[in-house]
Amino acid sequence: MTIQIHPHKRAFPIGEPILNVQDISLNFGGVKALTKVSFDVRKHEVRAIIGPNGAGKSSMLNVINGVYRPQLGEITYKGEHFKAMTPRRAALMGISRTFQNIALFKGMSALDNIMAGRNLHMHANFMEVAFRLPRATREENKNREFVEEIIEFLEIEHIRKTPVGRLPYGLQKRVELGRALAAQPEVLLLDEPMAGMNLEEKQDMCRFVLDVNDHYGTTIVLIEHDMGVVMDISDRVVVLDYGRKIGDGTPAEVRANQNVIDAYLGVAH
Amino acid sequence: MIYRESGQFRTTYNQDTQIFPLRQDRFAMIALLAVGLVVIPLVASDYWLKALLIPWLIFSLVALGQNILTGYAGQLSLGSAGFMAVGAFACYNFMLRIDGMPFLVALVLSGISAAVVGMAFGLPSLRIRGLYLAVATLAAQFFIVWALDKFGWFKNFDPSGVITAQPMIILGNVFDTAQEKYLIVAVVVGVLALLAKNMARGSTGRAWMAVRDMDVAAEVMGLPLVRTKLLAFAISSFYCGVGGALFAFAYLGTVEPSAFTIDLSFRILFMIIIGGIGTILGSFLGAAFILLLPILLSVVFHLIFGNAISASVISSVELIIFGVLIIAFLIYEPHGMARMWQIVKEKLRLWPFPH
């Protein structure tokens, strides 16, 4: 499957590195998830992380946004150095993500899930909410407007009031993307956003991801297994295998890298 | 045919997020309020007020508190009766020790006292979850009741062990008839229920439900877990505290620790399970159910068996039926009676067509 991307002038040209991970090592008990992994992500680019199952890709994302603390290594984000991120700090600094096994709030509607993603922009306290004081309702309506734009962008108007637990898998993934976008992130981490989708759904998702990158300039770090998608939409690719980095470069460079071929691409699929 | 949405358009977000977006629902609510605040005090008998309506409203309030903590925020708590006790004793002490303390102010203060205690016992929830948290709340229940009993200061060193609650005086008027007590309770519960509904539908409720459903994702989105959980404990305990104060002042007439046992905590939990976890309506429905069932049972038993059945047999059967109902609701309708009501309304919208 290939997507035709007509070369065009990027609205947001790729800039300096916005995120830099250096020598990240992570283990759980005896299991070494990541060993001395280093790479950078440039502003406004689409960076893919690929590798066989168990290579440590999700763990890498989890380290970037603070869900896991690495034993060794450093993260540099927007010029600041951290031994480890915390989820809250990552969110406050503009990092958003989606999860491999959808982490939506199953008890709420799609609209509420995405509104929840807006929480950093909502400052009314519980008293104002309880008494429906003007600041609370004004804020609620303003953010509702913003969220409705996202809903329109993702073409999910028809299911906005449906409890997400009842939605089909593809739509759930879209709602999760909406929730991540609601925070207006500078860096968006996508963990297998197209897993389990059929061809049409994949094309839609690709279109959304590229639109987000093109329209809002969001830097995208994405884990994906579909090689066609990766090769077509990413600017640069990192390849992990057994927790180590074995390749780093443009899709063409990575495709030609013998180590990567040996470890992963193997026979034409 | 009657319950139709057609022709009702919502053109602003404000309209879309109303509590009762349908005109029919709004009429029904106004009618309900009229009946509740005007008709009932005029026509209901003292028995109905004192034995049914007042306790129902009070328990609905406490069930609301429990629903906020367990239903919306997902923190299983078995200590609601303990927080009720804090509220009751706080109210008594505020009225006792501060001259001229208005009753309504005392009520708010006792809610705040319960909220503070609730937050203290809610601190463990920052590190522990689920089952373990439930045991921590048990600690709250046992410790609070023990402390209120042991330290005579709370009871003003009264040797008799049974403290009479002071009369409720608002703006110089004594509220001691059944109708007057009912009005106080109805207004307080109504207002607090409205506030709870607003919180549940707004950003506060969303934060709670996010923490309940998937707290890792919530944290990743920047939701402050600590503040959200502690707020849930605080507000929930506030509601339980006010409920406890009303329980002592408008219902029992006495303030005693033995009224707030672990058994009561379990019943409150059952109220929200049967009524509907995570709903405001469910708190009212569940409270009504748990309150009415024993009465219904004893009426039925007396009808069938005359006076041959002893009270202990009836109470045993009551226990069994409660337990079976809990299990049945959890298996067949985990969202409780509130969901059943929603299904009825959905069918009503289509009536007289089947689908």
Place this chain on the structure above:
Amino acid sequence: MGFQFFLEVLVTGLLSGVMYSLVALGFVLIYKASGVFNFAQGAMVFFAALTFVGIMELGAPFWLALPLTIGVMVLLGMATERFVLRPLVNQHEITLLMATIGLTFVIEGTAQLVWGVEVRRLDLGIKDVPLKWLADNTGMFISQIDIFAAVVAAILVSILSLVFSRTKVGRALRAVADDHAAALSIGIPLKRIWALVWAIAGVVALVAGMLWGARSGVQFALVFVALKALPVLIIGGFTSVPGVIVAGLIVGATEKLAEVYIGPMVGGGIESWFPYVLAILFLLVRPEGLFGEKIIRRV
């Protein structure tokens, strides 16, 4: 006061601690095998003791009443598995917990209905007097029943530990506890194992009920004693048999010591909440308990 008194209190506390371990063991067994926290375990202890006494009152001798009661407990366990746990099989653990709370009410109600509400004496032939030998030689007054109960409990716990770790059945039980689907896939008969686990838990409940009942009479308050097993589980770790033993001893000892030494300063009654507060403190420092498995949540 003095050291001898302290020792006396300590030993009494440890002995009741062994008893707590026994009740907690029932919880651990079921949790390990089916992942369900059976809140109703306490009610089952009460029900077992009550049924045993009741059957004896109907005229059956000891050696008949015992197997009959075990049979009843096994049936109860299997009914629970079939009607409560199986329909709720993939639900949230809180849902299951609440279902077992409902079950508690059912069992309590049934016990009351069938056997009535009076307190019963349970006579195991051992009198509640200080062991003469101990009193004479060391000056410590420790009840014979307490010692007997502790010994029986210790034996039962040891047997169960050995069964779990050394026998084929024990291995199967541990496999089921770890991963139901995997156990099924290697041919372990899941339903039979569950039935076995509930049977063992029922027997444990019965022994615990009989021992507690012999000490303090078979009465409703037994259910609250069983609630005390919860802090034991938390401190020891939900899935660890040795943890439960150690934790039981800790809870029993500290509870007694607190009651005797701190109690008089505040008017007594500390036993009602002390173990729970201890459990909270433990949880804050070591959330998985002394011997429990560290929980790693994968996202």
